Amino acid sequence: MLLIKNGRVVDPATKTDAALDVLLDGEKIKEVGLAGKISAPQNAEVFDASGLIVAPGFIDLHVHLREPGQESSETIETGTRAAARGGFTAVCCMPNTKPVNDNASVTRFILDRAKVAGSVRVWPIGAASVGSKGEAIAEIAAMKKAGIVGVSDDGRPIATARLARQVMDYCRSLDLPVIEHAEDVSLATGAVMREGVTSTRLGLRGMPAAAESVCVARDVQLAELTGARLHIAHLSAKASLEQVRWAKSRGLRVSCEVTPHHFTLIDEDVTYDSRFKMNPPLAAREDREALLAGLADGSVDAIATDHAPHEPALKDVEFDRAPFGILGFETALALALEQLVGSGRLSLMRMVELFTAGPGRVLGMERKIAAGQPADLTIFSTNYAWTYHVKESPSRSRNSPFDGRAFKGAAVATIVGGRVVHRH
Amino acid sequence: MSYNFRDLLALEPLTADELGFLLDQSKPFQEIQKHPLKKLATLRGKTVALAFFETSTRTRISFGAAASRLGADSMNLQAEASSLKKGETLLDTVFNLNAMKPDCLVMRHAASGAANYVAQHLDIPVVNAGDGTHEHPSQGLLDALTIRNRLGTIKNLNVTILGDILHSRVARSNIHLLGKFGCKFTLCGPAMWVPGELEKIALGTAIRCVYRIEEALEGADVIMMLRVQTERLNDPPLSANDYILLYQLNAERLRRASSKAIVLHPGPMNRGIEITPEVADGPQSCVLEQVTNGVAVRMAILYLLISGATETDTHPALEVKPKESANASD
Numbered sequence: 001m002l003l004i005k006n007g008r009v010v011d012p013a014t015k016t017d018a019a020l021d022v023l024l025d026g027e028k029i030k031e032v033g034l035a036g037k038i039s040a041p042q043n044a045e046v047f048d049a050s051g052l053i054v055a056p057g058f059i060d061l062h063v064h065l066r067e068p069g070q071e072s073s074e075t076i077e078t079g080t081r082a083a084a085r086g087g088f089t090a091v092c093c094m095p096n097t098k099p100v101n102d103n104a105s106v107t108r109f110i111l112d113r114a115k116v117a118g119s120v121r122v123w124p125i126g127a128a129s130v131g132s133k134g135e136a137i138a139e140i141a142a143m144k145k146a147g148i149v150g151v152s153d154d155g156r157p158i159a160t161a162r163l164a165r166q167v168m169d170y171c172r173s174l175d176l177p178v179i180e181h182a183e184d185v186s187l188a189t190g191a192v193m194r195e196g197v198t199s200t201r202l203g204l205r206g207m208p209a210a211a212e213s214v215c216v217a218r219d220v221q222l223a224e225l226t227g228a229r230l231h232i233a234h235l236s237a238k239a240s241l242e243q244v245r246w247a248k249s250r251g252l253r254v255s256c257e258v259t260p261h262h263f264t265l266i267d268e269d270v271t272y273d274s275r276f277k278m279n280p281p282l283a284a285r286e287d288r289e290a291l292l293a294g295l296a297d298g299s300v301d302a303i304a305t306d307h308a309p310h311e312p313a314l315k316d317v318e319f320d321r322a323p324f325g326i327l328g329f330e331t332a333l334a335l336a337l338e339q340l341v342g343s344g345r346l347s348l349m350r351m352v353e354l355f356t357a358g359p360g361r362v363l364g365m366e367r368k369i370a371a372g373q374p375a376d377l378t379i380f381s382t383n384y385a386w387t388y389h390v391k392e393s394p395s396r397s398r399n400s401p402f403d404g405r406a407f408k409g410a411a412v413a414t415i416v417g418g419r420v421v422h423r424h
Numbered sequence: 425m426s427y428n429f430r431d432l433l434a435l436e437p438l439t440a441d442e443l444g445f446l447l448d449q450s451k452p453f454q455e456i457q458k459h460p461l462k463k464l465a466t467l468r469g470k471t472v473a474l475a476f477f478e479t480s481t482r483t484r485i486s487f488g489a490a491a492s493r494l495g496a497d498s499m500n501l502q503a504e505a506s507s508l509k510k511g512e513t514l515l516d517t518v519f520n521l522n523a524m525k526p527d528c529l530v531m532r533h534a535a536s537g538a539a540n541y542v543a544q545h546l547d548i549p550v551v552n553a554g555d556g557t558h559e560h561p562s563q564g565l566l567d568a569l570t571i572r573n574r575l576g577t578i579k580n581l582n583v584t585i586l587g588d589i590l591h592s593r594v595a596r597s598n599i600h601l602l603g604k605f606g607c608k609f610t611l612c613g614p615a616m617w618v619p620g621e622l623e624k625i626a627l628g629t630a631i632r633c634v635y636r637i638e639e640a641l642e643g644a645d646v647i648m649m650l651r652v653q654t655e656r657l658n659d660p661p662l663s664a665n666d667y668i669l670l671y672q673l674n675a676e677r678l679r680r681a682s683s684k685a686i687v688l689h690p691g692p693m694n695r696g697i698e699i700t701p702e703v704a705d706g707p708q709s710c711v712l713e714q715v716t717n718g719v720a721v722r723m724a725i726l727y728l729l730i731s732g733a734t735e736t737d738t739h740p741a742l743e744v745k746p747k748e749s750a751n752a753s754d
Contacts, residue, residue, distance in 0.1 A: 204537070317515070320556070
């Protein structure tokens with residue numbers, strides 16, 4: 001047993017913000033009680049959480065663990081160790097591995113590897129179409145039986161409106177969310193960053209915000225047509241957020257996530273340094289403002305990292321040639337504390353919701369700190385001063401634009417199923 | 425004044441003083457081009473590596489001639505003949521060249537920022553001879569030198585640039601150079617090649633985008649043509665006929681500009697598309713002077729970067745004054 005004492009429990013699912021003790025017994029929470037009122041058994045370990053926040057386990061809806069197939073960039077072992085350091089207790093890995101996770105045997109492989117080598121829970125996302133090629137629908141029911149929690153052709157959009165409609169129909173019947181990488185690829189051809197003054201000045205090919213919002217508009221209308229659960233991944237544009245708001249106002253089951261890099265950085269930060277290259281690209285100043293407003297007012301449902309490791313040999317090349325994507329696990333919480341809470345835009349409760357209950361709802365599961373619930377907890381400090389040195393990361397890759405940045409606040413302990421998988 | 429940078433990657437970060445110094449240092453080299461004997465010994469024993477990862481004829485030959493006239497040797501790498509096709513990275517290719525111990529690397533590459541990227545990894549000077557759609561610094565300098573020769577100044581001129589500005593590294597280098605001398609820019613071409621964002625790429629420089637050539641030419645002192653890249657014309661946006669109809673520079677349209685206006689073109693020209701032969705070969709055209717001046721500008725660039733010379737050094741192209749005899753006072 002593990003008794004977590006003297007912490008400040010912040011749990012949006014139960015609207016709790018109070019000094020409580022939490023007793024864990026094996027994989028479950030046994031008891032939650034007023035500080036000092038739980039009498040722990042003799043043999044219980046005690047974790048003193050004085051001055052720390054005790055939150056439900058953080059869930060990352062959008063990550064790339066690169067296994068199988070690209071183990072030189074990341075593995076389930078190294079990726080989940082980095083996730084644990086960042087305070088995440090569960091991560092949803094996208095299917096664009098080699099081979100693509102478009103069938104139950106790949107799903108089972110990932111889950112088996114996670115059981116053996118994973119530090120945190122791994123919840124796979126299955127491909128929507130075979131090979132994510134946008135032609136035939138993948139064996140979604142078999143993958144669901146094996147353990148996927150959603151479908152996506154991430155890395156690209158579901159290729160056509162017709163297929164997206166069919167996948168949505170099918171997934172509604174299977175009660176799975178369809179997670180969309182929204183991009184009109186014809187508007188983004190050859191582009192390496194967001195179109196604007198900066199792309200024009202640097203001579204880098206830009207994609208307009210409409211490359212994303214045109215596809216979001218398509219998909220929310222298909223969500224209305226089908227009644228499916230639609231989740232927009234890594235939403236970056238103001239116009240896309242307006243589409244999501246429209247859908248929500250009509251009562252559609254549409255949700256969205258925003259990444260820490262999109263609520264922190266903008267296109268003006270881009271240089272020829274490929275660590276600033278990701279897709280969707282860093283957006284305009286006004287988009288970031290809109291995302292911050294959406295994170296505060298509830299239009300955005302979750303913070304997701306889009307952790308996208310690429311080994312140095314792939315990423316350290318000319319900007320045009322570098323693959324899209326950056327690391328995300330270890331800086332997400334600190335960036336959220338700095339940009340959202342520290343700036344006074346969001347309460348701590350709302351920020352925790354974006355890491356816990358919000359993504360939980362997208363997946364159709366409730367996570368809360370209550371007796372009988374899984375013992376997944378993220379214990380963090382809001383003021384611990386540290387500097388992110390990417391060379392110290394357990395990740396196999398080094399592609400972070402935040403290397404060397406000083407932060408306040410970090411995960412102090414990550415507990416998964418009653419086991420402390422990260423302790424700072 | 426001196427040129428304090430190790431590399432020449434872009435004109436945007438340079439000050440007016442630094443740009444003026446580069447132009448002043450080019451002038452004596454212009455004189456050299458008129459001599460029957462054009463070779464100096466200034467950089468004897470030095471080696472310039474020319475790495476052109478994108479096809480080029482005149483810029484490569486011009487840098488080669490500049491190196492040779494300074495007495496330097498050059499090593500040539502052309503993309504077709506390189507190991508890039510065998511999968512070697514840009515950085516590995518450049519490291520291999522560098523291992524042959526050149527004193528300077530001149531490079532052209534199709535990726536914007538490629539020269540910046542390489543320069544971060546090399547300890548010898550890097551000269552950007554064109555990176556993607558970003559900058560072409562030596563072209564900007566030779567254009568400015570040509571304008572100064574013809575009009576006597578590069579200050580406060582009305583400069584009109586015609587064509588595919590969005591994809592032009594020449595336009596960007598010209599804007600960043602001439603803008604620092606108070607020139608005002610009018611950019612004109614088909615709307616998809618002249619996005620409004622261009623008006624904000626150089627803070628402090630007046631830039632406007634217009635879409636009628638007649639308006640663009642009104643009162644212009646300098647007209648810069650850009651090569652219409654026929655591969656882009658063939659891309660869905662536009663037909664050649666439409667381009668000619670709307671944007672071809674012909675004698676009649678040229679009359680709207682200042683009577684002393686000059687016409688520049690970085691080449692290669694598509695006669696009959698963006699420019700009529702009448703204008704290209706007319707008295708206002710500076711096209712061949714640009715090419716001649718290109719060698720002088722590139723001599724100045726190589727000389728300054730390799731030798732690290734400053735204003736106080738005697739310019740190698742100026743005749744060395746006969747020294748007084750050591751015992752003249754006897």
